Amino acid sequence: MTLALYILLAAGIAILYLWSSRKETRSLPPGPPKDPLIGHLRYMPTAQAPFFFHEWARTYGWYLSVTVCDVMHLQVLGKSMIVLDTLQAAIDLLEKRSSIYSDRPPLPLYELLGWTYMLSFMRYGKTFNRHRQVYQSFLSRESCAEFEPIQTQAARRLVKNLLASPTEKYGAVLSKFTTSILAQVVAGHKIDSDDDPYLELSKMVYQVFSVTGAPGGTPIDFFPPLRYFPSWFPGAYYAGVARAWRPEVRKLYDYPLECVQRQREAGNALPSFLLSQLEEIDNHASELDHEELKGAAATLFGAELPTRSAVAVFLLAMVLNPECQIRAQKEIDSVVGTSRFPTFEDRAELPFVECILQETLRWNPVAPLGVPHRSTQDDVYRGMYIPKGSLILANVRGMSLDESTYKNPTKFIPERFLPLPLGHGEPDFSCLFGFGRRRCPAVHFVERNLWIAIVSILATCTISNAVDEHGNVIIPEASMSDGVDSYPNDLRCVIKPRFEEVEALLEESILSPTA
Structure with missing residues (x-):
C-alpha cells in the first residue's frame, strides 16, 4: 500500500x-x-x-x-x-x-480546517461580493464613528492593564484589548474576566495559524490529494494538524451566533453585528444565511491578530527609538494637556502621532506576505508572461524595504510621512491592508483601534528598556516571528506612568466614558 x-x-x-x-x-x-x-x-x-x-x-x-x-x-x-x-x-x-x-487559489488545507465563508480566503465571485458588501456597509468610515466609545474605553483599560502587568503578560493584555472591542462590536459581549470564552477563542485562532503554515504554502496546497493521506505520509503532516484543530475552529463559528440568539430570545441582546444581521434575516433583507453569517463573524474576529501584533510592534519601536516617543508626547501635551485622555476629536491635530502609526505598519509589517491572489x-x-492560474504573492515586507520609495527603510523614521519640507513626503504604507477588490473592508475600523491604543499609551506611559538580573540594559532585537501573523520575537520592556496623576486619571476616565 x-x-x-x-x-x-x-x-x-x-x-x-x-x-x-x-x-x-x-x-x-x-x-x-x-x-x-x-x-x-x-x-x-x-x-x-x-x-x-x-x-x-x-x-x-x-x-x-x-x-x-x-x-x-x-x-x-x-x-x-x-x-x-x-x-x-x-x-x-x-x-x-x-x-x-482578485481571485484566491484553492486552499485545501484551510478547507480541511473548516475555514468556510471567511472573506480573507474566499474565492472571488458572487458569494465574495455579497459578503464584502455586508462588511462595507457595517464598517464604512461613517459607521465606524459609532464604535468610538467602545474603542476609547478599551484603550483606557489597555493602559491600566499594561501598567499593572509584567512584561511577559503584555501579549495577553494586547489580545484582551483587541478581543474586547471585537466581542462587543460583533456579538454585543463585554469581557470582564481573563477567562472569558472569547479570549479562549482568540487564543485558539492564534494557535491554529501558528501551526498550519502560510496560506497556499503547504505541500497539501500544491498537491491537494495529500489531504486524504495519513499524517505520517511525506507531505501530509499538515493534514493531521488540520483534522486535529477542526473541532476547535468550529467553535469560533458556532459560539458567537448561539450566544446572541439566546440573548435575543431572552430579550437582553445588546446592539451588534450579529444582532443586526439576524434581524435582517428575519425580515428577508440580509445578504447572508445563518451559516454564512457565522463565517462573516469569524472573519471579523480574525482581525484581532494583526491589531494585537501591530500594537506590539509599536511598543518595540518606542523602546528602540525613545526620541520618537518623546517627540510624540510633546505633541500630545501641547494639544491635549495632561488632565484628560486623547480622543478621536484630537486626531487631526496630532500629525506626528499619525506618522508613528504609519511607520509602525511599515517598519515591521505584521502580515508580511498576506494571502496569495x-x-x-x-x-x-x-x-x-504571467500564466493563468498563477499564485500571485504581494511581498509586503519587500515593499516596506523598497529603497526607491522609503529612504533608510530599516530605520524607524515617522517623519518620513510628513509633507515636505517638514518631512520626507513619502507615501503612507497602505498596502498592509491589501490591494484592489481584496483590500480589507475593515481598514477604517482597524486603523481606529490602532490609533486610539497608540495615542493613549503615549499620553500616559513611558516605555523604556528592561534590565536583566545583573542590571544590564536589555536592547531587544527588532525581529519578528514567522507565519501569517508576525509578532515581535522580543518584547521585553518596562511600561510606567508618565506622571503621578495617571492612575487617578485612569480610574476617572474608565468610570466616566466621557472623561
Missing part, C-alpha cells in the same frame, strides 16, 4: 510538470535557477520567506538587461508563483487589473 501511494504521488508530480512545461517558451518573469520536475521546491524557504523573496528579487530581478527587481517567477511542482516585490508592481496588477487578479487568465506585464 505504501509503495502504491509513493507511485501515485510521483505520477501526480510528473503530470503537473508535463502540463506546466507546455507554455514555458514564453518570456516568464525572471527568477532563480530551478530543478527539472520539481522546480524551485528544494530552494523554497521554510522560514522568513518574505526576506528570502526580497533578496531573490534583488539578485535575479532582471529582464531584457534591465534591472526591475519587482516581479519574480517561481515554480513548485508545476505551479507558477509570481512574487511582486514593489508597491508599483502590486498596484499595476492587483488594482489596475483587478478583474483578473490567483490570476484567472493569461496576462502579459511589461513583456513578461
